[in-house]
Amino acid sequence: MNWSLVPQQFVTGILNGGTIGLIALGIVLIYKSSEVFNFAHGHLVMFGAFLTWWFTGGGAEPGAGLVDLPLWGALIAALIASLGLGLVIERFALRPMTGQPLLAIMLMTLGLAQLFEGVTAILFGVQLKSDFPAPFSPSDVLIIPFPGAFGDAIRLKYTLVATFVVATLAAVVFIWFFNSTKTGLAMRATAEDHEVARSVGIRVRRVFGLSWGIAGVIATLGGVLLATVSGVSLNLSTVALIAFPAILLGGLESLGGALLGGFAIGLVQALVQASRLIEVRNSSEIAPYLLLLVVLLIRPEGLFGQKRIERI
Amino acid sequence: MAMLRPAGDFDRSYEQDMALLRQPWHYWLLGIGLLAAFTLPLWGDAYLVATANQIAYTVIAVQGLNILTGYTGQISLSQAAFMLVGGYASALLVIHAGLSFFIALPLAALAAGAIGLIFGLASLRVKGFYLAFATLAAQFIIPWLSRHTFKEYLGGTNGAIEVPLPQLGGVNFGEVSNYFYISLFVLLITTILMFNISRTRLGRAFVSVRDNDLAAELLGVNLFTYKLRAFFIAAMLAGVAGAIKAHSQRGVGTEFGYSLNESIIFLGMLVIGGLGTNLGPFLGVAFIILMEDFSDLLGGVLAAAFPELADQLLTSFRPIFFGVALMLFLIYEPRGLAHRWQLVRAGWRLRPFAR
Secondary structure, three states: OOHEEEHHHHHHHHHHHHHHHHHHHHHHHHHHHHOOOOOHHHHHHHHHHHHHEEEEEEOOOOOOOOOOOHHHHHHHHHHHHHHHHHHHHHHHHHHHOOOOOOHHHHHHHHHHHHEEEEEHHHHHHOOOOOOOOOOOOOOOOOEOOOOOOOHHHEEEEHHHHHHHHHHHHHHHHHHHHHHOOOHHHHHHHHHHHHHHHHHOOOOOHHHHHHHHHHHHHHHHHHHHHHHHHHHHHHHHHHHHHHHHHHHHHHOOOHHHHHHHHHHHHHHHHHOOOOOOOHHHHHHHHHHHEEEEEEEEHHHOOOEEEOOOOOOO | OOOOOOOOOOOHHHHHHHHHOOHHHHHHHHHHHHHHHHOOHHHHHHHHHHHHHHHHHHHHHHHHHHHHHHHHOOOOOOOOHOOOOOOOHHHHHHHHOOOOOOHHHHHHHHHHHHHHHHHHHHHHHHOOHHHHHHHHHHHHHHHHHHHHHHHHHHOOOHEEEEEOOOOOEEOOOOOOOHHHHHHHHHHHHHHHHHHHHHHHHHHHHHHEEEEEEHHHHHHOOOHHHHHHHHHHHHHHHHHHHHHHHHHHHHHOOHHHHHOOHHHHHHHHHHHHHHOOOOOOOOOOOOOHHHHHHHHHHHHHHHHHHHHHHHHHHHHHHHHHHHHHHHHHHHHHOHHHHHHHHHHHHHHHHHHOOOO
């Protein structure tokens, strides 16, 4: 362990973890309301980023694109589009699968993921779009003096800080939404028991649709945040693969757990980078999965999840 | 549905009851089918033989997945990683231990099976999609290990080593048409194995674990050993398929695929063919591989017409067609092509009466 790198990596890890947590939140949200584990969430993230990029002009010369909105306008347009997309997915892909076994529903979302991969490639092309209009340039760095760290200061990219703030705020807003608004409470009631929810007058189908719509919005938001850091490309979908360990760590049913799990995964990935051994540094891509295996073997329900009791 | 038989067709002995081939024409059909398959290199062109070869080894991998996911009901997202283990094991045994391919093949199967057992241990603790995550971890960890450990043997970060061609006596299996006989012969063995596993004690125990594991345990099925056996068989067949693939592509490593995507496609093949049926892997694999070839053809034609869009046209039709086919099958025919085939057969037998 290279201790002088630890403070820097610690902060970077927490900042990255915010986005991972936000993406994990979208998956947990759908799981909580309809018990569908959405393997296509990463592809929604990617698609949302591409949509926003397209609304800002899509790489065309300024003024020559089909639509040419400023970033905030493009973001709002993309959020509305992804809300509709979530509703469409629920209606035409998941509703016919109600009552099907776990494997079938899982494969349905995997099929959706493949479809999105192909559709995104054919609509937007396969190359990295590095012209995403980020509010900060990647070279803008915030320097915080910190004796003991490498170079006696912690360097933070503004993009990462902004990403973290937006991700955490969004997560907190969604958690508030589920704990305090009428719609949010209806969604939680649906998660508890579909039939009981229906008997107190909650429209369960509408809740399913709404949760997919909101998940689409969260995904697009996450995609835009990732895109400001690394540009828009097909690789954005792989971030969901990092979010899975975060979800299991936090517990499948816990929104706050998803956020904390995101921080933990971000931290693990960053702290591994502080090692002196190249083998350990290389392992940052699989470190979340090693953590996942440990969680599965020691506490499968995660830190804040519900323990399953099986009845025959 | 499965056993609709004409009036007067009775079994008079245990042997008849257990027979896979009941009627004389079953033997004729099997004979003609095998003849057509084994003479394929004589009358088919190189492309046809290469495709048939790819179908043959993919069917072996999907048969393994069928034991684990179709019969035992344990979701696995790591079949491609186990193929990678088998491919490396066989290649290393041939290159460094100087063994013949035909001895290395079963050893590679055992090696992959052993790795499968390690990750199968997770199935004792968790199930459902928790298990899917454990196998997902395997699918990431195994290819990572192949890229970052034992670099002088496994090829390092570029992730590939060259694999020599199998030889037997004076016959060189370097030609695709010769190599196809190896795949076909192994496929024949694994198919007989599948038929016999599925209708004996082992297969019935697997099915009972799938249908209700607690009830199976109460009936005396030892979950510990049977789940591990399912993992062992699945990984073993993946290892066989991986070894055959490695030698026919003359290389093994993460550069040649073995990714999460491939594991997902294996699951898709299994569902499209029919989970828990012995015919399913054949139908599903043939369907998907022919569809992939068609996608490449379509992409190629369109890319020639619109050269500026060539990149995206060449890569996007495979995932689109696979995704759409998988989703349509899940909604309209979740029991797969094998079930559709059963319906067609029943309809034929019951003609002209109601189906």
